[in-house]
Amino acid sequence: MKKIICCLLAIAMPWTISGCQFKDIDKRSFVLAIGIDRPEDKDKKNQFEVTLKMAIPEGDPTKRSQEPVVITEIAESVPEAVRLAKSKTDKELDFSHCKAMIYGESLARDNIIPLVDWSSRRRDIQLIMFVAVGQPTAREVVKMQTKSERLPGNALILGLGKEGTESPYIKSAYSFDLSRRTTEHGLDPFMPVVRTKHPDMLIIDRVALFNKQKLVTILSPDETRMLNLLTSNHLRSSFKVDAEGNSFDYNLENSKAKYRIKADKEKKAIVEYHLSGKASLEENMKGTPVTGPVLRAISKAASEKWERDSVKLFKKIQASGVDPFGWGLRYYSRNWNNSTERQDWERLFPGLEFQVKADLKVKYTGMIR
Amino acid sequence: MGKKQGEQGAAWLSEKMSGQVDFEQRSLGSSDEIGLQYLSSLTNSDMINRYIVIPSYEMESLQAFENYIASFPGTVQAGERQQIIEFVLKGFVLISIGKSGYLFNAVKVESSGVGEAVNEAIVQGPRDAFSENIELNINLIRRRYQSETLKIDMLTVGKVSRTSVAILYDDERVDRQVLKEMKKRIENVKIDILQSAGELEKYISPERVRIFPTMIVTERPDRVVFNIAEGKVAVLINSNGFAILAPSIFSDFFTAMDDKIQVPMVGWFLKTIRYIGLLLTLTLPSLYVTFASYNPEILKIQISLLIAGSRAAVPYPSFMEVFLMLLMMEFLTEASLRLPKAIGPTATTVGGLILGQAATQAGLVSNIMIILVSAVAISNFIIPISMMGYTIRVIKYIMTLFAITFGLLGVVGSVVGLIMYLSGIRSFGRPYMKMYALEIKSKGGQ
Numbered sequence: 001m002k003k004i005i006c007c008l009l010a011i012a013m014p015w016t017i018s019g020c021q022f023k024d025i026d027k028r029s030f031v032l033a034i035g036i037d038r039p040e041d042k043d044k045k046n047q048f049e050v051t052l053k054m055a056i057p058e059g060d061p062t063k064r065s066q067e068p069v070v071i072t073e074i075a076e077s078v079p080e081a082v083r084l085a086k087s088k089t090d091k092e093l094d095f096s097h098c099k100a101m102i103y104g105e106s107l108a109r110d111n112i113i114p115l116v117d118w119s120s121r122r123r124d125i126q127l128i129m130f131v132a133v134g135q136p137t138a139r140e141v142v143k144m145q146t147k148s149e150r151l152p153g154n155a156l157i158l159g160l161g162k163e164g165t166e167s168p169y170i171k172s173a174y175s176f177d178l179s180r181r182t183t184e185h186g187l188d189p190f191m192p193v194v195r196t197k198h199p200d201m202l203i204i205d206r207v208a209l210f211n212k213q214k215l216v217t218i219l220s221p222d223e224t225r226m227l228n229l230l231t232s233n234h235l236r237s238s239f240k241v242d243a244e245g246n247s248f249d250y251n252l253e254n255s256k257a258k259y260r261i262k263a264d265k266e267k268k269a270i271v272e273y274h275l276s277g278k279a280s281l282e283e284n285m286k287g288t289p290v291t292g293p294v295l296r297a298i299s300k301a302a303s304e305k306w307e308r309d310s311v312k313l314f315k316k317i318q319a320s321g322v323d324p325f326g327w328g329l330r331y332y333s334r335n336w337n338n339s340t341e342r343q344d345w346e347r348l349f350p351g352l353e354f355q356v357k358a359d360l361k362v363k364y365t366g367m368i369r
Numbered sequence: 370m371g372k373k374q375g376e377q378g379a380a381w382l383s384e385k386m387s388g389q390v391d392f393e394q395r396s397l398g399s400s401d402e403i404g405l406q407y408l409s410s411l412t413n414s415d416m417i418n419r420y421i422v423i424p425s426y427e428m429e430s431l432q433a434f435e436n437y438i439a440s441f442p443g444t445v446q447a448g449e450r451q452q453i454i455e456f457v458l459k460g461f462v463l464i465s466i467g468k469s470g471y472l473f474n475a476v477k478v479e480s481s482g483v484g485e486a487v488n489e490a491i492v493q494g495p496r497d498a499f500s501e502n503i504e505l506n507i508n509l510i511r512r513r514y515q516s517e518t519l520k521i522d523m524l525t526v527g528k529v530s531r532t533s534v535a536i537l538y539d540d541e542r543v544d545r546q547v548l549k550e551m552k553k554r555i556e557n558v559k560i561d562i563l564q565s566a567g568e569l570e571k572y573i574s575p576e577r578v579r580i581f582p583t584m585i586v587t588e589r590p591d592r593v594v595f596n597i598a599e600g601k602v603a604v605l606i607n608s609n610g611f612a613i614l615a616p617s618i619f620s621d622f623f624t625a626m627d628d629k630i631q632v633p634m635v636g637w638f639l640k641t642i643r644y645i646g647l648l649l650t651l652t653l654p655s656l657y658v659t660f661a662s663y664n665p666e667i668l669k670i671q672i673s674l675l676i677a678g679s680r681a682a683v684p685y686p687s688f689m690e691v692f693l694m695l696l697m698m699e700f701l702t703e704a705s706l707r708l709p710k711a712i713g714p715t716a717t718t719v720g721g722l723i724l725g726q727a728a729t730q731a732g733l734v735s736n737i738m739i740i741l742v743s744a745v746a747i748s749n750f751i752i753p754i755s756m757m758g759y760t761i762r763v764i765k766y767i768m769t770l771f772a773i774t775f776g777l778l779g780v781v782g783s784v785v786g787l788i789m790y791l792s793g794i795r796s797f798g799r800p801y802m803k804m805y806a807l808e809i810k811s812k813g814g815q
Contacts, residue, residue, distance in 0.1 A: 022773075024687055025661045026680040030673065055670075057677030096666030097673060126666065151670060 028094040029054045029069070032153035035138030036115055037104030039074050049074045049104075050081035051139040055152045056091070068152030070143050078118050095124045099157040101131050101175065102194065104138035108208065108215040112189075113182060120179040127176035130160035133208045133215065135195045146200050159204050160192060168225045168237030169205035182212055185342060186328020190227075193218055209322045217320045219313075226313045229306075230257050230273070231325065238282055243301035244294055249283035250302065250362050261331050269348045271314070271327060275306055275358040280365045290364050303358035314354040323349075378453045379404055379465040385454065390523050391507065397425045403434070404465040410507045411460035413477040421464065421473065435466045443474030458515045477508065484610075486589050488755055491627045498588045503533055503607035509590040510537060510605075514597060518542075524555055527563040534569070535605040537593070542600040547616055547797045551602050566611035569604065580763060582756040583796035585614040585621055592626055616797035622757035623647070646748035651765050651787075653745050654691050655772035655780045657738070661687035663776030675737065682732030688773045690734050694742040695769075697724065699762070702746065 035051040054069045071088050075081035086093055101119055103112055119125050134141035141156070149155040158164030160172050173191045181189035193206040205221040219227060229235050229252075238251045255277035263269040281298070284290060317324065331345050383406060386392040391410040397403040403425055405417070420441070428434040438444060447453050447463060447470030457463055460476035482505050486498035499506045507521060522536040534555060538548055554573040563569055566586050574583060587593060588611050593603045596614045604613040614621075623643045628636040661680065665673045683690055701720040705713045725743075728734045745765070752758040764787065771779035794801035 022662050022686070024680065025665050025673065025677040026683070028665065028677070030665075030670065030677075032670065055674055057674045057681055094665070096664075097670045099670070124666070151674065154670075 023092055026057060027091055029056050029089055029091040030097045031093055031095050032068075032097060032151070033100040033102065033142050033156055034095075034098060034119075035102040035104065035134060035142035036078060036107055037134075037138045038106045038110065041074075044074060047074055047076055048078050048081055048107075049139065050078055050085065051142045052082075052085055052093070053142045053153050054089070054093070068145065072139060078115060095122065096126065098125055099129055100153060100160060101129055102134040102138040102141045102156075103131065103191070105133055105135050105193075105215070106137070108133045108191075108210070111213050112210065112215075113213045116175075116179050116182050119175055125175075127174070127179075129175040130157065131173050131175055131178050131191050132156075132160055132204070133191050133193045135193055140196045141194050141202065144196050144200065144202055146202060155202060156194070159202060160194075166236060167205070168228055168235055169221050171207045171224060171228050171231075181210075184329060186323060186330070186332055186345065187326040188212065188322040188324050190324045209317065209320065209324055211322050216322050217316070219316075222309070223313050223316070226309050227324070229255055229275070230310060230313075233257070239279075239302065239305075241298060241302040241305055243298045244288075246288055247285040248281060248298050248362075250279040250298070251282040252277055252279045254278045259325075259327075259330075261327060261334070263331065263335055263348065268351050268353065269331070270353045270355055273310065273354070273356040275303075275310070275356065275360070277358075277360045278363065279360060280363045295362055295364055299360055299362045302362060303360045306358040306360065307356045310356045310358075311354050314352075314356075318349070318352055321349075327352075378447050378450055378470050379406060379463060381450055382406055382453055382457065382463060385517055386457075388520065390521050395422075397422060398431070402431060402467060405462055406457065406465075407462040407475065408457060408460065408511070410504050411458070411477055411511055412462060412475040413460075416475040417462060420475075421462065431466060435469065435471075438464055438466070438471050438473060441473065445472045446470070447472055454517050455515065458511065458517065483509065489587065489589050489592070489626070489753060491625060491630075494626055494630045495589075495591045497590055499590060499605075499610040499612060501608050501610050503535060503605055506590070506605050506610075506612070507535060507537070510593055510597075510603075513590060513594040514539075519597070522552070524552075526555060526558050526560070526569065528559075528561050530562040530564065532563040533607045534563075537597060537603040537605065539597050539600065542598065543602060544600055544616075547799075548602050550797055551604070551615060555604070563606065565609045566604070566606050566613050569606060570613050581619075581760055581791065581794060581801070582622070582754075583615070583617060583794065583801065585617045585754060586611050586756060587614060587754070588612075589626060595626070595629070596621075616799040618796060618799065618801055618803050619791060620803075622754045623752065625753040643751050643753070646751035647761065650745050650748040650761055651768060652780060652784070653741055653748075654695060654765055655768040655783070657741055658688050658691055658769060658772040659777045659780055663772075667777070676735070679735035679737050683735055684732075688769065690738055691769060692766075694728075694734055694738050695745070695766070698742050698746050 031052050031054050033053040035053075037049040037051070038045065039047055039049045049072060051070060051072045054071070056069050069089070071085045073081040073085045073088070075084055082093065103115065107115075119129065120127060132141075142153075145152075146155040159170065162172060171190065171192050173189070178189050178191065181187050189210040189212070191208050191210070192204050193208050195203045195206075197203055205224060206218050207224045207227060208215050208218045210216060225237060229237075233256050235252060235255045238249055240247065240249050242248075255275070257273065257275050259271055259273045261269055261271050279302070281290060281295070288294070328345050328349070331348075332341050335341055335344070383394055386406075389408070391408050393405075393407055393409050395405040397405065405421065407417070421438070424437060425434055428437060439446070445456065445461075453463060453470070453472065456472045460474075461472040462475050464471045464473050482500040482502060483497050484500065485496045497509060499509065511519065516539070518540040520538055520540045524534045524536065526532050526534050536548070536551060536555070551573070555569070558569070558572045560572065570582070570584050570586055585592075585596075593612045593614065597603055601614050601616065604615075623640065625639070628639060631639065660668055660673075661676055665676075668676075680687070697720070701717065704720070705716050708716055721743075725739045729736050729739055749758055749762060752761060768780065768783045768787075771783040773779075775782065788802075792800070792802045
C-alpha cells in the first residue's frame with residue numbers, strides 16, 4: 001500500500017511543475033520564416049530589423065491559404081526584437097516550425113556571425129532550417145506571397161529545399177551547415193540568393209559566397225550551376241554545347257565530381273578535379289542525323305566546355321579568397337603536422353593551380369521515324 | 370484371427386484406457402460372458418440399452434447374440450489394436466463375446482446444443498462453439514482429438530454449486546509442472562458458487578494487481594484442441610460455454626484460428642496487422658495530446674496547422690477533448706453490447722454518426738479527434754481475444770495520463786515501461802513475453 005501511494009505521489013508531483021510547457025497547439029502561432037535586415041534608417045544602422053511570417057490557424061483547414069501575419073520589429077538585438085514582436089500577437093510565438101531564415105543583403109555584407117549563433121543556439125529553432133540571402137531586403141522576400149502557396153512561407157521552403165522544385169541553379173544551405181562552415185577552418189559558408197520579382201514571384205538562381213563573416217561575392221546563375229555540379233553528385237540539368245557546326249542540348253542524368261590536392265613541398269599545389277557524367281541528347285538544332293562519331297564529338301566538346309567553365313569558376317573563387325569547396329580542410333587532413341599546416345595552406349592558396357579532367361558521355365535516345 | 374484379437378483387445382483396451390473418467394466397462398449375461406467397453410461421453414446410452422443390453426438377456430444362446438450383433442449395418446469385427454482404439458474414440462462400443470470382438474456403432478450425435486461461435490467468429494474453418502453442457506463439450510473435444518493420450522481429470526468446485534470442472538490434457542505432451550500447478554490451484558479454490566470460466570480464471574490467478582490476462586478463455590473447441598496438442602492444459606466448466614487455456618503467452622492473444630487456415634503469407638500479414646492495430650490503439654490518444662500540446666514540431670507543418678485549425682473552436686485543453694471522446698466511445702461500445710439486438714444498431718447510429726457529426730459542428734471537439742477516436746476503437750476491435758481487448762482499452766488511458774504529464778517523453782517512457790512490465794509477467798511459470806508459441810513436445814508422437 002505504501003508503495004502504491006509513493007508511486008502515485010511520484011506521478012502526481014511533476015504534474016504541478018509541468019504547467020508552462022503545456023500549451024495547446026491552437027494557442028501558438030507558428031513562425032514559418034524569419035527575415036533579418038539592417039534598418040534603412042541611417043540612425044539605426046547597427047540595429048536589427050526582424051520580420052516574422054506567421055501562420056495563424058483559424059477555422060476551416062480545407063479552405064485555401066490562410067492569410068499570413070507579418071510582423072516587423074526593429075531593436076538593438078534579435079532576441080530583443082522577437083520579444084517585442086511577442087507583445088504584438090495574442091498567441092505564443094513558436095519557432096519550432098521555422099524552416100527558412102533570410103539574411104538581408106545589407107546585413108549579409110556586414111556580419112552574419114551573431115545571427116548564425118543565435119539561430120543555432122535557440123532550442124526551438126530547428127537546425128534543419130534553410131538559410132538564404134534576400135535581395136533587395138529580407139523583409140521583401142519574407143513578405144512576398146506567391147500565388148502557388150497554400151501555407152504561408154511554403155513557397156520559400158519548397159524552393160530552398162529539394163522537396164519541391166529541383167532546379168540546378170539552387171544550392172540549398174542548411175542552418176547546421178552554415179554554423180559549421182562559419183567556424184570550421186578551411187571551409188567557408190555559402191547561401192543561395194532569393195530575389196523578389198513583383199508582383200508575386202521569388203527567384204532563386206544565384207549563390208552568395210562568404211568568408212567567415214560576410215558576403216564576398218555572388219555567382220551568376222551559370223556559375224551557380226557549375227558550383228552545384230562540382231559539389232554534388234547526381235545533378236540533373238541540361239546544358240548547351242556547340243559541336244560539328246551545330247548546336248546541341250543535352251540532359252545530364254548522372255554526374256560525379258572528385259578531386260585531390262597534389263601539394264609540392266612548400267612551393268605550389270595543384271587541385272585536380274575529375275568530373276564524369278552521363279547525359280542524353282535532348283535537342284538537335286539543325287536536325288542533322290546523329291551518328292556515333294557525332295555523339296563522340298558532342299561528348300568531347302561538352303567535356304572541354306566543362307573543363308573551361310570550371311577552371312574559370314575556380315579562378316574567380318580563388319580571386320575572392322574564399323573556399324566553399326573545403327579544399328583547405330582536405331589539405332589539412334592530408335598534410336597535417338600539428339603546427340604549420342594552416343600557414344602552409346594560406347601561402348599555397350593564392351598560387352593554386354587547377355587541372356580539370358571531364359569525362360562526359362552523351363547518349364542518343366532512340367527515336368521512331 | 371479376428372476372434373483371438375477381440376479378446377486380447379478388450380484386456381489391452383481396458384489397460385490403455387484406465388484412468389479415463391468417461392471410460393465404462395460392463396459385463397452382461399448370466400456368467401459375464403459378454404463384455405462392453407465404451408466412452409460414455411461419446412456414445413448414446415439409450416442405443417446401448419436398447420440394442421445391446423436388453424437383447425443380450427433375451428437371446429437364447431451366445432451364438433445367436435453374436436449373429437444378432439454382427440447383423441447391424443455399422444458393426445465391424447474387431448481387428449488390430451490400433452483399429453479398436455480408433456473406433457472406441459469415435460464412439461463405438463467394443464463388444465467382446467467369448468473370444469471374438471465386435472465394434473458396435475453407438476455414436477452420440479449431438480447437434481442440437483452446439484451453436485456457432487459468436488465472440489470469436491472466423492471466416493473459414495470450424496464454426497462450433499462450446500455448449501453449456503460439460504459432457505457435450507468433452508464430446509466436442511474428443512471428436513476433434515482422437516487420441517488415447519487425451520486425459521480428463523474431473524474435480525468439483527464450489528461448496529454450494531458443486532460445479533464439475535474437467536481438466537483436459539494430452540498425457541504425452543503436457544507440461545507436468547503446469548498440470549500440477551493447475552490442479553493445486555483449482556483444488557485450493559474456496560468459494561460457494563462457481564458459474565463461469567472467467568470467474569474460475571480469476572480465482573486461480575496469482576493474487577496481485579493484474580491487468581493482463583495470463584489464461585485464455587475461449588469458446589472455440591478447435592482452439593482448445595490446437596492448444597492441447599501444443600502441450601497446454603484446458604479446463605472446462607459445467608454450465609458454461611467457455612474453456613480456460615494455460616499457460617498462455619502474449620502472442621496467443623493475437624492469434625485467431627483463421628491464421629492456420631490462410632495461406633502463410635496472408636496469415637503473417639494478418640498477424641502483423643494485429644500488432645500494428647495494438648500499437649495504434651495504445652498510442653494514438655497519447656500522441657494526439659503530445660502533438661497538440663507539447664511537441665508540435667515533430668509533425669509536418671501542414672498537419673500541425675491542420676490540427677491547430679480544427680482545434681481553433683474547441684474551448685478546453687486537448688486532454689479534456691481526448692478523454693471526453695474516448696469516454697463517449699466506451700459508452701457507445703458498452704451500450705451496444707448490452708442492448709437487445711433489435712435496438713443495437715440504432716444506438717450505434719445515434720451515437721456514432723449523429724454525436725460525432727454534431728460534436729464537430731458545434732465546435733466541441735475537433736474533426737481530427739473524431740477520426741482518431743474511431744481509429745482507436747476500430748484498431749482495438751482487431752484483437753481476436755476479447756479479454757486482451759479490454760485490457761488494452763484500459764491501458765491506453767494510463768498512457769494518455771503519462772502523455773498529459775510528460776509529453777512525448779511520457780509516451781516513450783510508458784511504452785518502455787509496458788514492455789518491461791510484460792516481460793516480468795509469468796503465466797504458470799512460463800515467460801509471458803515470449804513472442805513465439807510454445808514448442809511442441811513430441812516424445813514419441815510423430
